[in-house]
Amino acid sequence: MNTLSNMNIDELEEILSKLKKDLAEVEEERIFILGQTGLHVPGGTVKQYEAEVHNLRERIEETEKTLQGKKTEKTAFVGRYVCTCMKVTLKDLEEGIHNGARTFKDLHLKTHCGSKCGTCVDNIKKIVQDTVDKKPNE
Numbered sequence: 001m002n003t004l005s006n007m008n009i010d011e012l013e014e015i016l017s018k019l020k021k022d023l024a025e026v027e028e029e030r031i032f033i034l035g036q037t038g039l040h041v042p043g044g045t046v047k048q049y050e051a052e053v054h055n056l057r058e059r060i061e062e063t064e065k066t067l068q069g070k071k072t073e074k075t076a077f078v079g080r081y082v083c084t085c086m087k088v089t090l091k092d093l094e095e096g097i098h099n100g101a102r103t104f105k106d107l108h109l110k111t112h113c114g115s116k117c118g119t120c121v122d123n124i125k126k127i128v129q130d131t132v133d134k135k136p137n138e
Helices: 009-034 043-075 091-097 104-111 122-132
Strands: 081-083
Touching: 009 043, 081 091, 081 122, 091 104, 091 122, 104 122
Parallel strands: none
Antiparallel strands: none
């Protein structure tokens, strides 16, 4: 399985949704089992539920932080230049991808991004990866 940092926004949102669903199911089951009157529940069972709930909450928190970071990365460029030297915006890159660009090289040929100082290249490659990965194969 991919590490969270290698996933795109859609994949992270899907994982987060599943984790939250799993947590709700575990908590519901825990309330049902532990709420049974007259039923002896071993201490180990209680600890198991507590550990599982704790683990799920930690994974949800980690996924939410990673997702927020990815969203912040993407919105950091909205309305601003991704490549300052060539005055290329996020919208320019997204239009290039919409029109068939699938790699940094494709975008470079269309927009000349990354052709002067090169400091934007890693960011542009990340944007291409995140945008192209979430599009269905054409």
